[in-house]
Amino acid sequence: MNPVLDNERKPVSGTFADAGPLLGRPDRLRARANDDGLLFFRGLLPRARVLEVRRSVLDILDSFGVMDPSYPLMEGMADIEAVNRYTSEELQWNGVGVTLEMYRRIQKLEAFHALAHSPEILSVFTALFEETPFPHPRNIGRIMLPHRDAKITPSHQDFLHIQGAANTWTCWMPLGDVSRELGGLAVLKGSHQAGLLGVSNNPGAGGLESILCGLDYDWQTIDYEAGDVLVFHSHTVHKSMSNQIPGRIRLSCDYRYQPASEVIEPASLKPHGPFEWDELYEGWTDEKLKHYWVNKQFEFAEFDDSIRWQKEKIC
Template sequence: MDPATKPATRAFEDATPLLARPEALRREARAKGYLFFKGFFEREEVMDVRRLLLNILDEEELLDPARPLMDGFGNQPVIDALKPEEINWNGIGTTQRVYHRVQKLEAFHAFAQHPKLMALFDALFGERTFPHPRNIARIMLPSASLNVTPPHQDFLHIQGSADTWTCWAPMGDVPRSLGGLSILEGSHEAGLLGVTANPGAGGLESILCSLGYEWAEGDYEAGDIVVFHSHTVHKALPNREPGRVRLSLDLRYQPASQPIERASLLPHGPFEWEELYEGWTREDLKHYWRREDFAFLPFDESIRWQKDKIC
């Protein structure tokens, strides 16, 4: 790309000092549509989850046996032998077999209800937080067949309450060269944008119409997170580190008083909760949403293709 036409970018600003000032935290969130927190988790907490994910890849022979496990280098001949439809299944960057094993991990789902995350969103919402159980892991294998996640807004896929926020948490160090998440700062103010089809995760790309917002991004270290509103446009950067696997979690939260769409209470993937719960020890993580008195909103397929929103 010609440097003169390259989209403007700005560096993430650490919102950690605002955690002690909830009103200021909410003002910043309303203004930017996202918040970045440096070192939000202890590094070892993240690396423990990383080890669980990489162990699954290793057992499935998807990691290079000549490299240290925690470095996360793929077994390229095995990965290259996967069909494009296998590696692009459900937008998670790996096969359904691998993802089924990930979704069975109690520690993966427990991480989504980490006390620090719940306290953060309680402060952001000014009320009790409900964590969606539909937790997503991105196990992005290094493959030329893998489609990069395009610019998009989560609300088109989640629906329910527009006040739903996503936490994107890298499971390990994710510099921009490995394909970190980039945020279009302030784009939540534009409302729902028109879309076009895209082969990346979610299948839809937001049409940005020269909105004039700047992309914000940075080099993530294990423990960093970014949280953003369901209308905030975001995208993955391409992985430019040959052979490296990129691991991250998409975790979603909303005010407990707000309505929800029923699919947000289902597992991510064609799985059943009772089967995923096999061997779990924490009863509080199971079917906890049954204690809520939600208003349910139907999924509206029509808003995903509003022609009058296309420029």
């Protein structure tokens, strides 16, 4: 039996429990994080703050002529014909869903990066780590235009791509309402307990799929709303669901956090993309968001490419 295909036979049937009530009980918050490898917070951020970033991203897409003018901009409806003029390769640099020029403009948005420093998110990780969290500056946008050849992100563990401290957590945030039908994120609850898994090739974002080998964990997802926040351990397996709404763009972002005292891989301090920080900072007004890590003392860990190529590992 093909172990990769066997991964996908288990349905996404569960739903997340809201960890919001545990924010006042850090011991219980950490216990749930340790058991589940994930924490979901309904409405952790003000909806208006998130939608402001959404509007800025959609304005950029509109300037490239890929939005459907017959719908209000904030509905996020693409002009399918305009999108399909691009090749899938042009829209899939590192799984971001847009061209590099579109992505450069999105990466230049100060509000997109400022969202990662929201005090509500930092307070979650302060409680989780029991020390000061360090937000990685390498923030990632997933602006998934509905292209005819679009590929979903396969089941994977972020540690393969981030490395550094295993106790690095991803914060996945929808930039707008993202229903199951639109293709929100699904997470294999508790899968971090299995450690680092073998991988197989996959054409989706990241290029690698974790081989689950019949591990008895349950897939969970939810109908996300703007302001919701999902965080998970770097060994927690997750994947995107397929977009079943014709023409609708799925917008989300990945921010990453770790205890400030733990090791970090140097690339986590670089921009996400072939850009330079000074180029991206053009026009920013908040100096505290720029180069905020330069005076910190880090212990660096060398990237180990070998763990990304444990192909067809037999369990």
